[in-house]
Amino acid sequence: MKKMWIVTLTTYLRQVKSWSFVILVLSPFIMLLVSFGVGFVSANSATDSNDIAVIAKQPTLRKGYIQVAGKDNVATKLTTVKAARHALKENDISGYVILSQGKQYGAVYHGKEAMSASDKTQLTGYLSKLQTQTNVAQAKLSRQQLKQLSVQPAFKQVVQKREGLVKIARMVSFWILVFMVYMILTTYSSITAQEIASEKGTKVMEMVFSSTTASKYFCGKILGVLMVIATQLLVYLIGGWTSLVAAKRMNMAKPFFEQYGSLVDQVVHNLVNVNLLFLFLGVIVYTILAAFSGALVSKAEDASKAAYPAVYLSMIAFFATFPFQNNADALLVKIMSYVPFFSSYFMPLRIINQSAGPVEIGISLAVLIITIFGLTWYISSIYKGLILQADESNFWHRLRRGLAYK
Amino acid sequence: MLKIEHLSKQFGDLQALNDVTYNVKKGEILGLIGQNGAGKSTTFHSILSFIHYDGQISWDDQPINERVFDQIGYLPEERSLMPKMTVEQQILYLARLKGKSAKQIKPAIDQWMKRFEVKGKKTDKIKSLSKGNQQKVQLICTLIHRPSLIILDEPFSGLDPVNVDILEQAILNAKKEGAAIIFSSHDMGNVEALCDELVMMRQGKMVLHGEIRAIRDKFGKNEIFVTTDWSTAALSQLPHVAEVTELSHNRYRLRVDDPAAGKQIFQQLSNGEYIEEFSQQPPTLDEIFRMKAGDPR
Numbered sequence: 001m002k003k004m005w006i007v008t009l010t011t012y013l014r015q016v017k018s019w020s021f022v023i024l025v026l027s028p029f030i031m032l033l034v035s036f037g038v039g040f041v042s043a044n045s046a047t048d049s050n051d052i053a054v055i056a057k058q059p060t061l062r063k064g065y066i067q068v069a070g071k072d073n074v075a076t077k078l079t080t081v082k083a084a085r086h087a088l089k090e091n092d093i094s095g096y097v098i099l100s101q102g103k104q105y106g107a108v109y110h111g112k113e114a115m116s117a118s119d120k121t122q123l124t125g126y127l128s129k130l131q132t133q134t135n136v137a138q139a140k141l142s143r144q145q146l147k148q149l150s151v152q153p154a155f156k157q158v159v160q161k162r163e164g165l166v167k168i169a170r171m172v173s174f175w176i177l178v179f180m181v182y183m184i185l186t187t188y189s190s191i192t193a194q195e196i197a198s199e200k201g202t203k204v205m206e207m208v209f210s211s212t213t214a215s216k217y218f219c220g221k222i223l224g225v226l227m228v229i230a231t232q233l234l235v236y237l238i239g240g241w242t243s244l245v246a247a248k249r250m251n252m253a254k255p256f257f258e259q260y261g262s263l264v265d266q267v268v269h270n271l272v273n274v275n276l277l278f279l280f281l282g283v284i285v286y287t288i289l290a291a292f293s294g295a296l297v298s299k300a301e302d303a304s305k306a307a308y309p310a311v312y313l314s315m316i317a318f319f320a321t322f323p324f325q326n327n328a329d330a331l332l333v334k335i336m337s338y339v340p341f342f343s344s345y346f347m348p349l350r351i352i353n354q355s356a357g358p359v360e361i362g363i364s365l366a367v368l369i370i371t372i373f374g375l376t377w378y379i380s381s382i383y384k385g386l387i388l389q390a391d392e393s394n395f396w397h398r399l400r401r402g403l404a405y406k
Numbered sequence: 407m408l409k410i411e412h413l414s415k416q417f418g419d420l421q422a423l424n425d426v427t428y429n430v431k432k433g434e435i436l437g438l439i440g441q442n443g444a445g446k447s448t449t450f451h452s453i454l455s456f457i458h459y460d461g462q463i464s465w466d467d468q469p470i471n472e473r474v475f476d477q478i479g480y481l482p483e484e485r486s487l488m489p490k491m492t493v494e495q496q497i498l499y500l501a502r503l504k505g506k507s508a509k510q511i512k513p514a515i516d517q518w519m520k521r522f523e524v525k526g527k528k529t530d531k532i533k534s535l536s537k538g539n540q541q542k543v544q545l546i547c548t549l550i551h552r553p554s555l556i557i558l559d560e561p562f563s564g565l566d567p568v569n570v571d572i573l574e575q576a577i578l579n580a581k582k583e584g585a586a587i588i589f590s591s592h593d594m595g596n597v598e599a600l601c602d603e604l605v606m607m608r609q610g611k612m613v614l615h616g617e618i619r620a621i622r623d624k625f626g627k628n629e630i631f632v633t634t635d636w637s638t639a640a641l642s643q644l645p646h647v648a649e650v651t652e653l654s655h656n657r658y659r660l661r662v663d664d665p666a667a668g669k670q671i672f673q674q675l676s677n678g679e680y681i682e683e684f685s686q687q688p689p690t691l692d693e694i695f696r697m698k699a700g701d702p703r
Contacts, residue, residue: 006502014490203482207547210454210480210557211503213472388456 003212004220011224025235032243053078053096061099068126105131169263173270173352174325181279181344182318188283189290189310192225196294197303205387215380229283274361275348281368282344286310288375295386296399317342321349328353338364340371407431408555408586413461415448422448424610430586437597438590440607446590447483450559465555476505479553483560485541489533493543496532504551518546522572556580558589562596574600594691606698613698622688630660633683634675644671
């Protein structure tokens with residue numbers, strides 16, 4: 001076990017210390033930061049020119065509106081028509097409004113374009129309220145009459161939000177999940193296959209096999225790669241969670257979460273459950289296949305071709321899920337959800353669409369786990385034969401020779 | 407003791423090893439010689455269980471498996487290491503796989519690099535070293551865990567004379583420490599200088615086995631080296647001289663069909679006077695190799 005651990009640790013450290021791994025892990029967060037940054041900068045740079053100036057002879061009238069509209073939306077420093085006109089000319093504000101007070105409240109807007117709808121609503125609402133107060137005062141109405149006049153029509157919305165939300169959440173979860181599985185599988189299949197193929201037929205492997213058994217070495221390698229994958233997933237989980245919590249607290253993202261908060265929660269729930277286990281086990285089974293195909297290349301120089309079988313199989317499974325994203329009850333989906341190499345795509349599809357119960361999930365997991373152990377045992381037993389042979393014979397000859405090594 | 411008994415290996419129609427039996431005792435060096443394809447590397451691969459074989463191989467009466475791997479130091483025929491690792495990482499990795507801790511090995515690395523005159527630092531990447539220095543690092547990896555069974559496949563190939571001396575010294579040191587050493591070589595000079603015993607192989611069969619002096623003597627002292635002003639024609643008239651070869655000016659090798667004729671030839675050549683050189687020798691290992699290991703055709 002100690003020697004296997006040495007191989008595991010060496011494989012793990014070599015991978016995680018490489019720049020390609022650091023970039024691979026950090027790239028989604030960098031992209032997230034960049035997109036947030038761009039959003040923030042454009043929002044900030046847009047702020048000034050979107051402001052309006054409010055001019056009024058009566059300071060209380062002006063102050064009242066600023067309170068209603070919020071200081072962030074009003075160029076508060078501009079208090080005279082002259083200054084406001086100059087600011088408009090310089091494009092520092094989008095317009096200015098002159099408020100007047102008398103028996104009738106009035107507002108005149110000056111701008112290069114029409115006043116924005118939201119500003120207009122805010123302004124008319126504010127002035128209407130003041131006008132009503134003035135009207136009531138002038139009409140000398142009794143309390144009862146006043147109460148009567150303030151009765152408003154009732155309007156309520158009842159939307160079947162839940163049903164629609166669940167459907168959207170399922171679709172979003174499905175796409176995120178299959179892309180995650182596909183990306184991770186493709187990346188690590190290539191890494192594993194190349195890692196193993198680069199050792200093919202090299203004499204240093206003879207030194208290694210004079211020190212430990214081929215099966216321990218093989219298991220150590222696979223475990224090392226799995227630890228790398230687990231590290232990446234862990235970073236994604238922690239980073240994703242932190243980003244989500246941080247985003248929820250950001251003012252900029254508040255409207256988004258107010259509107260889509262429950263959708264986001266639903267998607268997170270769909271991803272962080274047994275589906276994650278299917279993803280991880282799927283990566284393991286493909287990693288073993290990639291290691292096997294890596295050991296089957298004719299020589300170390302062919303390492304780049306080594307990942308093809310695993311990558312192509314993963315691609316087939318990936319594309320095969322597309323027609324069924326809204327039809328998780330199809331027979332083919334049910335069959336494929338038990339077939340190793342395909343189940344990592346198809347069972348999560350069924351789980352997201354709630355078409356698989358705990359027993360079916362359990363059976364699929366059991367088949368996948370048995371396959372993983374069976375393949376590991378078998379390949380590790382012929383691994384020495386596969387890795388020590390270096391000849392120019394064709395693929396089938398090499399495969400036959402490798403399989404015959406017992 | 408390494409015991410090889412009735413070792414045979416067949417690859418398809420090719421009989422790579424055919425009933426090979428010999429031992430290598432602790433504190434002894436055995437040289438394995440033979441032409442390419444004679445079965446030397448196949449023997450090593452069998453000892454290390456890289457291939458399946460017929461017969462028995464044991465170390466200290468135990469089959470060679472993971473339990474004895476830690477006692478083995480193996481240098482493969484071609485040189486290769488992990489190019490992206492540093493010298494220190496490579497040595498530590500392989501030593502740890504031999505059951506040694508980093509704590510035990512780390513302090514010894516500098517000393518071994520100095521002993522083998524490796525040009526480079528232990529923090530250098532393997533790929534940045536010259537081929538010769540990579541070869542030395544590989545040798546350090548083979549020996550640093552102080553194995554008691556050392557298997558070296560063509561260790562001298564590609565080494566310059568200075569590095570041959572360093573390697574010879576390292577092998578003799580390991581012998582002094584009690585290791586059993588088996589190595590293959592095409593260079594009979596190295597074999598003669600180092601080995602206590604040799605095994606000569608031809609097409610998977612053992613054609614000679616024993617102590618080097620005894621093997622040479624077995625062929626009889628049928629070569630006489632002389633330095634004389636006699637002509638080739640005159641020398642070939644001497645009794646029992648079958649062949650005369652001029653090696654350099656006035657220096658000849660006489661091949662005789664009866665080693666006992668040496669005394670008579672000496673008397674005739676010297677005629678009771680001083681003679682610069684007269685040396686009766688058994689055939690050299692090189693000559694025995696040409697005779698025995700060559701293609702029987």
